[in-house]
Amino acid sequence: MGLVAQNLRRSRREFVLSSFGIAMGIASLGFFTALALGVRSLVLDRVFHIDRIEVEPARSDLEIPLLGGLGGSRPITDETVAKLRALPGVRAAAPRMRLAFPAKAWGGVELLGQNRYAEIIGDGVDPAAVAGESFSPQPFADLSPPAGAPGDACNSDGDCKKPGEYCAWDVHECQRPVPMIISKVLLELYNSGFARSHNLPRVSSFLASRFRGFTITIELGQSFMGARAARGVPRQRRAMLVGVSDRAIPIGVSFPLAYVRRWNAEYAGEAAARGYSSVVVEVKDQRAVTEVAAAARGLGLSVIDSGAEQAGLAITLIGLLFVIVSLAILAVATINIAHTFFRAVAERRREIGVLRAVGASGSDIRQILLGEAAAIGLCGGGVGLAAARVAALLCDLAARSHVPELFRPESFFRFPPLLVAGVLAFALLTCLAGALLPALAAARMEPAEALAAR
Amino acid sequence: MYTPPRFFRCHLTLTGPGRLCILPFVSEPAEPVVSLAGIEKEYGGEKVLRGVSLELAAGELTALVGRSGSGKSTLLHVIGGLDQGYRGRARVLGVDLASLDDRGRARFRNAQVGFVFQAFHLLEHLSCAENVALPSYFEGSTATGDGAPRDPLVRAAEALDRVGIADHARRLPGQLSGGQKQRVAIARALFHRPPLLLADEPTGNLDSETGQKIIALFQALNGDGLTLLIVTHEERVSQATRRVIRLDDGRIVAEAGASA
Numbered sequence: 001m002g003l004v005a006q007n008l009r010r011s012r013r014e015f016v017l018s019s020f021g022i023a024m025g026i027a028s029l030g031f032f033t034a035l036a037l038g039v040r041s042l043v044l045d046r047v048f049h050i051d052r053i054e055v056e057p058a059r060s061d062l063e064i065p066l067l068g069g070l071g072g073s074r075p076i077t078d079e080t081v082a083k084l085r086a087l088p089g090v091r092a093a094a095p096r097m098r099l100a101f102p103a104k105a106w107g108g109v110e111l112l113g114q115n116r117y118a119e120i121i122g123d124g125v126d127p128a129a130v131a132g133e134s135f136s137p138q139p140f141a142d143l144s145p146p147a148g149a150p151g152d153a154c155n156s157d158g159d160c161k162k163p164g165e166y167c168a169w170d171v172h173e174c175q176r177p178v179p180m181i182i183s184k185v186l187l188e189l190y191n192s193g194f195a196r197s198h199n200l201p202r203v204s205s206f207l208a209s210r211f212r213g214f215t216i217t218i219e220l221g222q223s224f225m226g227a228r229a230a231r232g233v234p235r236q237r238r239a240m241l242v243g244v245s246d247r248a249i250p251i252g253v254s255f256p257l258a259y260v261r262r263w264n265a266e267y268a269g270e271a272a273a274r275g276y277s278s279v280v281v282e283v284k285d286q287r288a289v290t291e292v293a294a295a296a297r298g299l300g301l302s303v304i305d306s307g308a309e310q311a312g313l314a315i316t317l318i319g320l321l322f323v324i325v326s327l328a329i330l331a332v333a334t335i336n337i338a339h340t341f342f343r344a345v346a347e348r349r350r351e352i353g354v355l356r357a358v359g360a361s362g363s364d365i366r367q368i369l370l371g372e373a374a375a376i377g378l379c380g381g382g383v384g385l386a387a388a389r390v391a392a393l394l395c396d397l398a399a400r401s402h403v404p405e406l407f408r409p410e411s412f413f414r415f416p417p418l419l420v421a422g423v424l425a426f427a428l429l430t431c432l433a434g435a436l437l438p439a440l441a442a443a444r445m446e447p448a449e450a451l452a453a454r
Numbered sequence: 455m456y457t458p459p460r461f462f463r464c465h466l467t468l469t470g471p472g473r474l475c476i477l478p479f480v481s482e483p484a485e486p487v488v489s490l491a492g493i494e495k496e497y498g499g500e501k502v503l504r505g506v507s508l509e510l511a512a513g514e515l516t517a518l519v520g521r522s523g524s525g526k527s528t529l530l531h532v533i534g535g536l537d538q539g540y541r542g543r544a545r546v547l548g549v550d551l552a553s554l555d556d557r558g559r560a561r562f563r564n565a566q567v568g569f570v571f572q573a574f575h576l577l578e579h580l581s582c583a584e585n586v587a588l589p590s591y592f593e594g595s596t597a598t599g600d601g602a603p604r605d606p607l608v609r610a611a612e613a614l615d616r617v618g619i620a621d622h623a624r625r626l627p628g629q630l631s632g633g634q635k636q637r638v639a640i641a642r643a644l645f646h647r648p649p650l651l652l653a654d655e656p657t658g659n660l661d662s663e664t665g666q667k668i669i670a671l672f673q674a675l676n677g678d679g680l681t682l683l684i685v686t687h688e689e690r691v692s693q694a695t696r697r698v699i700r701l702d703d704g705r706i707v708a709e710a711g712a713s714a
Contacts, residue, residue, distance in 0.1 A: 006579065006580060006584075010579040350575065353575070354575045354577065354588075355592075356536070357534070357536060357563060358563065358564065358569075358589040358592065359560050359561065359564020359593065360592045361556050361557045361559075361560035361561075362556050362560075363556070363557065364560065364591075364592055446537065447531075447537070448528070448531040448537040451531075451536070451571070
């Protein structure tokens with residue numbers, strides 16, 4: 001160790017230059033591997049939720065939409081949901097029911113200065129699926145009075161005594177607003193498109209949390225386009241945003257399942273209220289996804305392709321590409337190390353002879369040279385990793401002003417201990433590989449010949 | 455496991471800042487320190503040594519003389535275990551060198567033989583003390599000697615003191631004169647207190663006055679019981695030895711002086 005340290009001190013310039021190549025390669029390798037790990041984790045865990053699959057009724061090959069479907073697809077029943085819940089590896093199965101009739105909404109004057117109008121795309125979500133998430137100022141649950149027990153009547157001014165209630169004019173009855181949740185995807189679409197084009201304020205996670213309690217008016221049974229439900233009388237209700245959840249429909253709004261079931265029965269018929277449009281199945285371990293998907297197919301369901309597999313594959317491939325580039329840099333660095341050490345052995349030939357004369361064996365000489373290479377590898381690896389961390393920090397800082405806040409993680413990079421250890425080990429092995437041939441050549445050198453060198 | 459034989463033991467030692475052996479004598483004189491029989495060596499098809507046989511007894515101060523290219527240095531390297539691939543039998547300090555593997559030869563050079571070279575061969579980036587302590591990096595369990603201090607730099611200081619330049623311990627070789635460099639090289643050769651010292655043209659790079667001092671130092675070391683074999687082509691060096699072996703064209707052609 002002492003001799004290795006002395007030799008490194010003496011050949012500081014060569015040492016730094018050799019380390020630089022390794023540091024560059026390791027920085028590149030560490031940076032891109034950490035980025036691939038971080039982005040993969042972000043995309044698969046937070047955007048696509050790789051531990052979940054959504055299943056829907058299987059469509060028949062003979063189904064022809066224009067003819068209304070010869071084979072048709074049967075909606076998912078409670079019995080099927082129970083079977084899904086009973087599958088091995090399944091943690092939970094939450095049914096969803098789409099709104100099966102036209103509806104529209106307006107509101108926002110308090111926030112946006114003027115009302116905005118939109119058709120409603122929405123569905124019903126089982127409140128059990130969002131249990132554990134925080135909602136306010138009222139829960140995400142069926143808040144309607146029980147059947148046969150109507151709410152309080154509105155007073156003569158059209159107001160309600162109980163705070164948080166509004167007057168439903170059609171029945172002149174005080175009701176609590178229908179709880180409503182939206183997804184981050186919808187918020188981001190608003191931020192990146194709607195807000196920008198209409199010169200409206202962007203909504204951050206913080207603001208979104210402050211918007212809880214924001215209400216809109218919904219009209220069930222007819223749309224702005226003139227479409228009208230096949231049955232039922234259109235009526236207006238108040239809906240209240242109670243939270244942002246990744247279990248909400250990505251583009252649209254989600255209501256508690258019980259509301260949608262009742263509305264579908266009223267405006268689209270009992271059949272539309274009996275079956276579910278899809279079920280979100282959560283698995284205990286993401287490795288069980290394939291088996292659960294196969295079992296769901298066995299129940300006559302089809303798995304909605306979320307694109308997670310393709311996204312994961314794309315990220316892996318891009319990461320692999322960068323890793324290959326990094327490996328190429330390291331290969332060049334290894335050749336540089338080999339060249340440096342071959343030159344060092346040639347220049348230190350007589351010195352090697354002296355060491356042999358005072359008692360060094362060939363194996364000692366080999367160990368000294370490999371020790372120097374290991375020091376270069378560890379230093380270069382350490383510097384490279386530090387550079388990768390700094391570059392990652394800078395990228396995360398830059399991302400704060402360029403990447404949508406709602407999808408932005410704390411960091412796009414992951415440096416797990418295994419990666420750090422692996423990259424350092426790789427730097428070490430790379431340098432050892434580069435120095436091996438020169439070290440072997442030096443070890444084989446005859447002491448007398450080495451001493452005779454000029 | 456190779457156990458080096460001890461031909462000299464110090465039977466009375468004065469201790470103090472250093473250690474001074476005042477009563478050395480041979481305890482096992484039966485076997486010569488160096489015993490060569492029919493050594494032949496060739497480089498690239500050209501014979502450098504042609505059947506050299508010689509014996510050196512313990513405590514001898516011998517000069518190996520001859521023209522340039524006569525095979526002196528090669529013979530020295532064979533004796534010191536620096537060169538292999540020779541024919542014949544080389545037995546040094548009771549060890550048949552051909553029986554040793556690379557590690558065994560390294561241990562042998564480390565503990566039993568000291569080398570001094572014409573060009574000093576000091577490592578310029580190390581201080582004098584570090585140069586002297588260089589053998590300590592490779593020492594095995596056999597190398598430290600009886601009661602020797604364990605700290606290599608302390609031992610290096612002792613060796614430097616022995617050759618008279620203890621106050622230069624922290625200097626770099628580049629700051630020393632030729633004579634001082636050679637003394638550092640001798641101190642390095644003596645670091646492990648070896649029984650045999652091999653010197654290859656030790657005064658070749660020195661002026662005559664400095665060379666004379668080095669010769670005197672060798673004589674003093676020999677007086678302490680060290681066996682020395684000095685390769686030289688300088689008359690004044692060979693005159694200072696008790697035995698002179700002349701080599702020509704790889705053969706011993708003349709010998710003067712008696713074995714001790």
